[in-house]
Amino acid sequence: MNKVIAVPVFGFMSLSLLACSSMTEEVASLPTDPGELELRAVGNEPFWSLQVYAEQAHLQRLGEDTAYFAITSKTQTEETQRIRFSNNAFSGSVVVRNELCHDSMTGMPYPYSAQVQVPGESLQGCAGDPLDLLQANPWQFDQLGDHQVADLVVVTMFFEDERVTGSTGCNRYFGSYNLTGEQLTFAETGMTKMACDGPRNEAEQAFVQLLNQVNRFDITSEGHLVLHTQDGQTMRAQPHRLEK
Numbered sequence: 001m002n003k004v005i006a007v008p009v010f011g012f013m014s015l016s017l018l019a020c021s022s023m024t025e026e027v028a029s030l031p032t033d034p035g036e037l038e039l040r041a042v043g044n045e046p047f048w049s050l051q052v053y054a055e056q057a058h059l060q061r062l063g064e065d066t067a068y069f070a071i072t073s074k075t076q077t078e079e080t081q082r083i084r085f086s087n088n089a090f091s092g093s094v095v096v097r098n099e100l101c102h103d104s105m106t107g108m109p110y111p112y113s114a115q116v117q118v119p120g121e122s123l124q125g126c127a128g129d130p131l132d133l134l135q136a137n138p139w140q141f142d143q144l145g146d147h148q149v150a151d152l153v154v155v156t157m158f159f160e161d162e163r164v165t166g167s168t169g170c171n172r173y174f175g176s177y178n179l180t181g182e183q184l185t186f187a188e189t190g191m192t193k194m195a196c197d198g199p200r201n202e203a204e205q206a207f208v209q210l211l212n213q214v215n216r217f218d219i220t221s222e223g224h225l226v227l228h229t230q231d232g233q234t235m236r237a238q239p240h241r242l243e244k
Contacts, residue, residue, distance in 0.1 A: 030055070030056055030068060030070060034051075034053035034054075034055070034056040034058070035053050035054050035055075036053065036054070037051055037052070037053060038052050038053055038054065039051075039052040039083075039096065039127060039128070040052070040127065040128075040129070041094060041096070041114035041116065041125050041126065041127035042103070042125050042126060042127075043104075043114070043116075043123050043124055043125025043126070044103070044104050044105050044125070045104065046061070046062040046063075047061070047062045048060065048061045048062070048116070048123050048125070050094055050114070050116055052071070052083055052094070053071075054071070055070065055071050056068065056069065056070065056071060056085075057069040057070075057071055057083070057085040057092075057094075059092070059116070059118070067087065067089075068087060069085035069086055069087045069092070070085060070086060070087065071083060071084070071085050072084045072085060072086050072091075078098075079097060079098045079099075080095060080096065080097050080098070081095070081096045082094070082095050082096075083096070090118065090119050092116065092117055092118040092119075093116070093117045094114055094115065094116045094117070094127075095114070095115045095117075096112050096113070096114050096127050096128075097112060097113045097114075097115075098111075098112060099112065099113050100113075100219055100221070101113040101114075101125075101126035101127070102126070102218075103125075103126055103181075106181060106182045107216070107218070108126075108130055108181060108182060108216075109130055109133055109217070109218055109219045110126035110127060110128050110129075110130055110133075111127075111128035111129070111130075111132050111133055112126065112127040112128040113125075113126060113127065114126060114127035130179065131159075131179055133219050134159040134179070134184075134217070134225070135159045135160075136239075137225075137239035137240065138156060138157070138158045138166075138239070138240040139156060139157045139158075139166075139225050139237035139238070139239065139240055140154060140155065140156050140237055140238055140239075140240035141155040141156070141157070141207070141235055141236065141237040142236060142237065142238065143234070143235065143236040144203065144206035144207050144210060144235050145206055145209075145210055145229075145233040145234070145235065146233075147202065147203065147206035149169065149199075149203050150199035150202075150203065152199070153169040153199050153200050153203045154167055154169060155167060155168060155169045155203050155207055156240055157225075157237060159177065162176055162177070163175070163176055163177075164176065164177045164186060168191060168203065168204040168207045168208065169196075169199075169200045169203030169204050169207065170194060170195075170196035170200040170201060170203070170204040171191040171192040171193065171194050171196075171204065172191060172192045173189055173190065173191040173192075174189070174190055174191070175187060175188050175189030175190065176188045182216070183215050183216055184214060184215070184216055184217045184227070185214060185215060186211050186212055186214055187212070189211060189212065191208075207235075210227075210229055210233060210235055211235075213229035213230050213231065213233070214227045214228065214229055214235070215228065215229065215230050216228045223238070223239065224236055224237065224238050225237040225238075
């Protein structure tokens with residue numbers, strides 16, 4: 001079972017709500033190019049994945065050929081979305097809920113939970129892109145391993161497309177990050193060379209020591225970002241409000 005935790009700080013996805021195909025449409029008539037991917041849901045025991053496009057859904061299951069469907073309807077409320085699909089063999093649906101979900105094998109957090117219904121089975125999993133959780137907010141750290149960041153010291157992190165930037169509390173830093181299905185890592189980090197002392201220097205030393213050891217991340221039920229290192233230490237941050 002996937003661990004599911006509600007996180008109210010993240011908004012729900014925006015997908016097309018139009019019914020795109022009839023229940024009797026032949027699978028062979030579906031376009032070769034399905035277009036832009038709107039949603040991906042995944043689960044385990046055994047592995048499965050569902051890709052949802054504007055007019056198609058593709059269901060992949062371990063050891064089976066991909067099943068192709070025409071989308072028959074999409075309905076949405078503030079907290080859930082239901083997508084129905086059908087082919088010549090059977091019909092199914094997926095319900096996506098606006099709640100934080102953790103992959104049952106890797107622990108990777110996802111912005112939504114998903115439940116796929118097919119004849120005789122209910123497949124539980126997660127949906128959306130974990131990257132959206134990282135990019136949802138700029139982050140400000142209050143804990144760096146055993147070091148508690150002083151109140152007047154601002155240590156931040158901003159996730160962009162392939163780059164990460166922010167402040168160590170003393171200097172500006174920049175680098176790259178790599179997010180896979182199991183890990184988050186940082187590389188090629190550099191920073192400015194301003195000298196600081198006292199709490200600012202202490203925060204920078206703690207930050208630099210931990211950053212390149214990070215190997216995964218999590219989002220708490222309160223909406224905080226937690227970076228985990230290989231040796232079991234954590235770096236905790238909360239959403240950072242930018243000054244106007």
